[in-house]
Amino acid sequence: MFENMNPIFLALLGGLFTWGLTAAGAAMVFIFKEIKPKILNMMLGFASGIMIAASFWSLLLPAMELSEGKKYEWAPIIIGFALGGVFLLLADKLLPHVHHLGDEPKGQHKSSSLKRSIMLVFAITLHNIPEGLSYGVAFGTVGSSEKATLASAAILAFGIGIQNFPEGAAVSIPLRREGVTRLKSFMYGQASALVEPIAAIFGAWLASSIKPLLPYTLAFAAGAMIFVVIEELIPESQTDTHLYGHIATIGAMAGFLLMTFMDIAIG
Template identity: 50%
Template sequence: MGNSLIVENLWDTFHARSSVAQALAATLFTWFMTALGASAVFWRRSFSQRFLDAMLGYAAGVMMAASYWSLLEPALKLSQEASLPWMPAAAGFLAGGLFLRGIDAVLPHVHLGFPTTEAEGWPTRWRRSILLVLAITIHNIPEGLAVGVAFGAASAHIPEATVSGAVALALGIGLQNLPEGTAVSVPLRREGLGRLQSFWYGQLSGAVEPVAAVFGAAMAATFLALLPYALSFAAGAMIYVVVEEVIPEAQRGGHTDVVTMACLLGFVSMMILDVALG
């Protein structure tokens, strides 16, 4: 009996570590997709604002669909036996939004398309390029966290959370990171930065995803009782970013119809991925 317990504990430890490794590998892929999108500055100086706005709209659609199918739906299913089945998902969702609101209020940043006078966070004299990159970095924290939590939940071997579902989420995030990388690096190039510098800052915005993913996977795999809260926390953080940052930036250029249709396309793309693979 003692030996079997030791083996079981070792097996659980292995799965917790493997989920962290899976999350790291998945977000290295999403980081690569960000870098691939940012590399557009090497072969084209600029894109039309209409095109850039559509790419942001697509990213918003992917994030909204991922928030439900990959995060909130499993959280709700995991809470069915609770006395208040809606409470873990609701509490985690709101906590995720409040967490991003706190970062938003403290970290200096300025969103794409907005003048430096509209910078948010603590007052600073940092260069505009740094403030722009920090804005998109805030955006990428919940994406990495979501992928990490999804793989951590999958390591618990529960029907509501699967590795294939986590892979679908990572693929969807990577899919939207491709145009997002372009949407970051090209405006930096327009502002006078060199090609290499624009690419560097564009891809750097995705570097936070592996860090957030490792943290999310480790926490989810270690504290299984908190899985509904962790999944919905990541969902709330992503929805906060979509509403507070991505959609306003996409709409600022005036191409509202294009942005809306691109958002719908992104939503459907992520929905298909999650249903087909999850």
């Protein structure tokens, strides 16, 4: 049934799914006003593990298979992965945003709260682009190799959706703690993932339209995702480790194992 569907349409469905889970996570602000730091650290670690596993199993592995037998079979992996990191690095430098909830000094005037909230959402939105691009490319490459299956693409979208749930909560609940209204906190949280369906559609179109670029686009998405994990998720998950021990690391291991299990057992 789904195998005969347009990959761009499938990517759109995946994007709506991941956005929906982000919105569901952001909706937790209507139930909780605060989120315990150790829970936040564990969720961020869990998201890191999922993204690392997804980058290898669902992106780099198919890219390597597509490059086998070519003269420079290493080139698409190395070049694509590097370009993914460079893209995020440049975007990080050129687009104004805050990196973490604790970046600003205490005692900040309330008039700057809205501006800071917008910059925070801008940061999360920027880092959601490679997530949408990754499963969009995966849907666009279905059938191009043994590893590029519809099941593996769906699992990638599902895995990213799982990690988007705590990400939505990690945006909306801290904003509420800082004095932003519940509704506005929810709107900021869900808005951070609106870019994912767009990026997914673009990734599916690119992968299905320009076949020679398939391994490059897969590796590009992987490089961008790993950049996000190392630049943002892991450092943020390691706050207050002297109080909460290895909770973030345990979360990362659990996320990696879950994504690996789904990809091997189901994909």
